[in-house]
Amino acid sequence: MPLNVTILTPGRCLLKETPCRQVELPVAGGRIGVLENHTPLVTPLEVGEIRILPAEGETVQYLAISSGMAEVTPERVLITVHAAESAEEIDVARAQAARERAEKRLRERANLDIDRAELAMARAANRLRVARRSSGL
Ligand code: ATP
Numbered sequence: 001m002p003l004n005v006t007i008l009t010p011g012r013c014l015l016k017e018t019p020c021r022q023v024e025l026p027v028a029g030g031r032i033g034v035l036e037n038h039t040p041l042v043t044p045l046e047v048g049e050i051r052i053l054p055a056e057g058e059t060v061q062y063l064a065i066s067s068g069m070a071e072v073t074p075e076r077v078l079i080t081v082h083a084a085e086s087a088e089e090i091d092v093a094r095a096q097a098a099r100e101r102a103e104k105r106l107r108e109r110a111n112l113d114i115d116r117a118e119l120a121m122a123r124a125a126n127r128l129r130v131a132r133r134s135s136g137l
Helices: 092-108 114-134
Strands: 004-007 011-027 031-034 041-045 048-054 063-066 070-075 076-081 084-086
Touching: 011 041, 011 076, 031 084, 041 084, 048 114, 063 114, 084 114
Parallel strands: 004 076
Antiparallel strands: 004 011, 011 031, 011 048, 041 070, 048 063, 063 084, 070 076
16 A cells, blocks of 8 residues: 545645655655655644655645644555645735735834734745746746
């Protein structure tokens, strides 16, 4: 049995028990790569990129995620996150607008909730980075 991966968000199941060779997850301080037979663990996920290496072929799938959790067992990875989009479905104009809003708030200090603006900035920058994957850059 190969490793399989499931990705859930509050409104959507992006992947359901999809067979794969490896899943790379953004965690505090870096990334972890999960292969089948991994030691069981539960870990928080950061805003970042998930990479899924397919069970067959070479085409890597890239997804942008917001924070959440991953539960790993020897045969599966269960990812539950606030938001997730594949590289192809990211709306670049929307992410650019979100980044500009966050930049403006941080510049003007118009909003004292700096943490919130920085998190919005991180989500937007991450989406823009992951969206570039779909154009092969
Ligand atoms: P925005 O200010 O544009 O709403 P946000 O970072 O506050 O961005 P989230 O709260 O992370 O948005 O996500 C809300 C929903 O919108 C989620 O379902 C997420 O997948 C989707 N979403 C947010 N931004 C984009 C985008 N640029 N392209 C596609 N889907 C997006």
